Amino acid sequence: MAVETQSTTEDLTDLPPEIVATLQAEPPHPDLELVERAKAGDTSAFEQLVRQYERQIFRTAQHITQNREDAEDITQDVFFKAFQKLDQFQGNSKFSTWLVRIAVNESLMRLRKRKTSKTVSMDQDVQTDEGSIPRDFAEWRPNPEQNYSQSELAEILRKTIAGLPPGFRTVFTLRDIENLSTEETAEALGLSVPAVKSRLLRARLQLRERLSRYFRKTKEGSK
Amino acid sequence: MNCTDFLAKLTDYFDGQIDPELLIEVKEHLGSCHHCEVVVDTTRKTIDIYRGHQPYEFPEELSERLRTAVMNRCKASVSK
Ligand SMILES: [Zn+2]
Numbered sequence: 001m002a003v004e005t006q007s008t009t010e011d012l013t014d015l016p017p018e019i020v021a022t023l024q025a026e027p028p029h030p031d032l033e034l035v036e037r038a039k040a041g042d043t044s045a046f047e048q049l050v051r052q053y054e055r056q057i058f059r060t061a062q063h064i065t066q067n068r069e070d071a072e073d074i075t076q077d078v079f080f081k082a083f084q085k086l087d088q089f090q091g092n093s094k095f096s097t098w099l100v101r102i103a104v105n106e107s108l109m110r111l112r113k114r115k116t117s118k119t120v121s122m123d124q125d126v127q128t129d130e131g132s133i134p135r136d137f138a139e140w141r142p143n144p145e146q147n148y149s150q151s152e153l154a155e156i157l158r159k160t161i162a163g164l165p166p167g168f169r170t171v172f173t174l175r176d177i178e179n180l181s182t183e184e185t186a187e188a189l190g191l192s193v194p195a196v197k198s199r200l201l202r203a204r205l206q207l208r209e210r211l212s213r214y215f216r217k218t219k220e221g222s223k
Numbered sequence: 224m225n226c227t228d229f230l231a232k233l234t235d236y237f238d239g240q241i242d243p244e245l246l247i248e249v250k251e252h253l254g255s256c257h258h259c260e261v262v263v264d265t266t267r268k269t270i271d272i273y274r275g276h277q278p279y280e281f282p283e284e285l286s287e288r289l290r291t292a293v294m295n296r297c298k299a300s301v302s303k
Contacts, residue, residue: 043301050294058279071279072285076296079293079297080293080296080297084300137262140265154276157273157276172273176273182238204266204269205233205262205266208262208265208266212265215268
């Protein structure tokens with residue numbers, strides 16, 4: 001028993017620390033194998049990764065930029081950059097988080113280019129208290145969507161999220177729509193976990209406040 | 224716990240990352256404060272609506288077009 005333990009320890013110490021950590025933690029994410037194959041020159045492995053994540057990258061870019069053509073360009077650029085920088089991916093984070101991080105940077109850069117007079121960053125507009133204190137306490141209809149067609153509803157949701165500052169919009173998109181964890185969101189945005197939490201709270205409350213105009217229960221006859 | 228304290232805990236409450244003792248206080252406040260109860264309910268609906276209605280379409284045609292373009296760029300960069 002003692003011998004066995006010792007030999008295991010010895011085996012592990014021969015390995016690089018990040019491999020040891022991987023062995024001791026969860027089984028490796030299936031993406032890692034694809035990444036390794038892609039690094040070795042297998043473009044079909046990389047194509048598989050593109051297939052897996054292009055939707056998420058496109059939606060993230062479109063949410064941040066609010067522009068479809070930009071989102072298409074960004075999606076291409078993100079995967080091309082990822083392909084070229086594949087050697088820099090060390091596997092310390094999920095491959096998808098790494099991609100999202102590139103997508104966020106590309107999207108913010110695109111926004112900055114478009115609005116030359118305004119600075120756009122993750123820190124923008126976080127000083128304001130706007131929307132962080134709820135004012136509308138009306139209940140919503142049991143099914144808030146019931147008064148709108150699918151296309152009307154899509155328009156409401158688009159307009160509403162477009163009205164948020166980019167920093168809030170991005171946090172809400174990653175955390176609540178794309179379902180990244182708080183830690184993954186922080187990593188993708190280069191923010192601390194508390195900063196993500198505070199932006200997320202404000203984003204949710206501002207969206208709630210704005211949607212309330214459409215979805216609140218009202219007296220009969222009025223919308 | 225007042226409404227401001229409650230709001231400060233809202234994100235942790237939604238994410239289920241809250242100490243059991245604090246959770247008792249949060250629930251007590253929710254039970255006695257209609258405003259915060261509405262805020263919780265409508266915020267949850269806000270998240271659900273955005274999750275349930277992806278406002279941006281991503282049709283197969285676009286997916287294929289983007290993927291083809293990306294792979295052509297990647298392959299061209301390797302063969303250089
Ligand atoms: Zn309250």
